[in-house]
Amino acid sequence: MQPILEIRGLQKTYANGFTALKGVDLTIRKGEIFALLGPNGAGKTTLIGAVCGLVRPTGGSIAAFGEDMSRHWRRLRARVGLVPQELATDMFEPVLRSVTHSRGLFGLPPAPALIEEILRALSLWDKRNEQIRTLSGGMKRRVLIAKALAHEPELLFLDEPTAGVDVELRRDMWKQIAALRERGTTVILTTHYIEEAEEMADRVGIIRKGEILMVDDKAAMMDRLGRTEALITLAQPLADLPEAIAAYPLSLSEDGRVLCYRGGGGEGGGAGTSEVAEVTKELTRAGIDYTAIDIHESSLEDIFVNLLEGPEAPAAGDRGEAL
Ligand SMILES: Nc1ncnc2c1ncn2[C@@H]1O[C@H](COP(=O)(O)OP(=O)(O)OP(=O)(O)O)[C@@H](O)[C@H]1O
Numbered sequence: 001m002q003p004i005l006e007i008r009g010l011q012k013t014y015a016n017g018f019t020a021l022k023g024v025d026l027t028i029r030k031g032e033i034f035a036l037l038g039p040n041g042a043g044k045t046t047l048i049g050a051v052c053g054l055v056r057p058t059g060g061s062i063a064a065f066g067e068d069m070s071r072h073w074r075r076l077r078a079r080v081g082l083v084p085q086e087l088a089t090d091m092f093e094p095v096l097r098s099v100t101h102s103r104g105l106f107g108l109p110p111a112p113a114l115i116e117e118i119l120r121a122l123s124l125w126d127k128r129n130e131q132i133r134t135l136s137g138g139m140k141r142r143v144l145i146a147k148a149l150a151h152e153p154e155l156l157f158l159d160e161p162t163a164g165v166d167v168e169l170r171r172d173m174w175k176q177i178a179a180l181r182e183r184g185t186t187v188i189l190t191t192h193y194i195e196e197a198e199e200m201a202d203r204v205g206i207i208r209k210g211e212i213l214m215v216d217d218k219a220a221m222m223d224r225l226g227r228t229e230a231l232i233t234l235a236q237p238l239a240d241l242p243e244a245i246a247a248y249p250l251s252l253s254e255d256g257r258v259l260c261y262r263g264g265g266g267e268g269g270g271a272g273t274s275e276v277a278e279v280t281k282e283l284t285r286a287g288i289d290y291t292a293i294d295i296h297e298s299s300l301e302d303i304f305v306n307l308l309e310g311p312e313a314p315a316a317g318d319r320g321e322a323l
């Protein structure tokens with residue numbers, strides 16, 4: 001299927017000479033939820049800004065819906081929605097008028113029923129006549145989402161949609177985003193809550209210092225790069241690792257009471273848990289009793305942190321699309 005967004009060699013050097021994007025390649029599939037993860041200053045907002053016309057790229061190309069964005073700007077931009085990271089909006093406007101206006105900006109005919117539906121879904125209908133500045137931070141963020149949805153975008157960017165939002169509201173927003181996906185909207189979100197990516201995303205991209213380090217299906221990434229740690233507490237201390245389990249990635253604590261397993265990552269990874277099970281079978285066979293097993297599977301967060309702490313230049317095979 002044709003990608004909904006195709007970014008090739010995207011570069012951005014700001015006026016002060018700082019290069020925020022160093023040749024980014026990224027392909028977004030129609031209908032997916034894509035999470036872009038990266039530390040502060042990695043270039044996430046710059047990347048989104050380049051697609052949405054807030055940042056003028058200094059190199060590369062962006063094609064949306066199969067057409068070059070720079071050539072068919074107005075028409076293509078009207079099909080893209082943006083929930084910006086910063087709360088910069090007409091604070092003195094009442095909610096309803098502001099959201100209605102957002103639709104008009106794209107030259108679409110009024111659709112009061114649709115606007116009402118959006119405001120109701122975001123629990124903003126009761127606040128429709130309030131000035132935006134009088135709303136709480138989380139409610140303001142909802143207004144930004146309503147504004148971005150008002151023109152029914154097919155491709156929606158959410159730049160940290162749940163920053164500064166309480167847990168309940170965040171879960172609510174996840175539901176909204178899932179509902180959008182059901183309707184066929186493609187969603188690209190940035191977040192610092194990796195739990196959010198773990199919960200929502202089909203694919204995850206990791207960006208650091210203006211470069212994409214890795215893009216992969218979330219599940220595949222967790223399988224391939226995830227690791228399993230298991231602590232097996234022994235009934236009796238051992239002096240050495242028994243021969244039968246010498247081939248496994250195990251170490252013995254100094255006091256000989258705990259076997260520590262670390263494995264399952266890397267090539268053919270994801271096998272950690274079953275390997276731990278094999279180890280316990282070998283222990284039983286060798287007549288070694290254990291009293292507890294404590295298993296920890298690494299999360300997307302562990303993977304993310306490991307990648308960011310890795311070497312500056314990622315391995316060639318890990319770059320760009322692992323589609
Ligand atoms: N107008 C600008 N002029 C110069 N440098 C800029 C400008 N805007 C952003 N930058 C720099 O570009 C880099 C990327 O910024 P960007 O806002 O894209 O990061 P981000 O990944 O969105 O970070 P955050 O997680 O903090 O939102 C940063 O080092 C930032 O200081």
Ligand SMILES: [Mg+2]
Nearest residue numbers: 044045046085
């Ligand atoms: Mg940002």
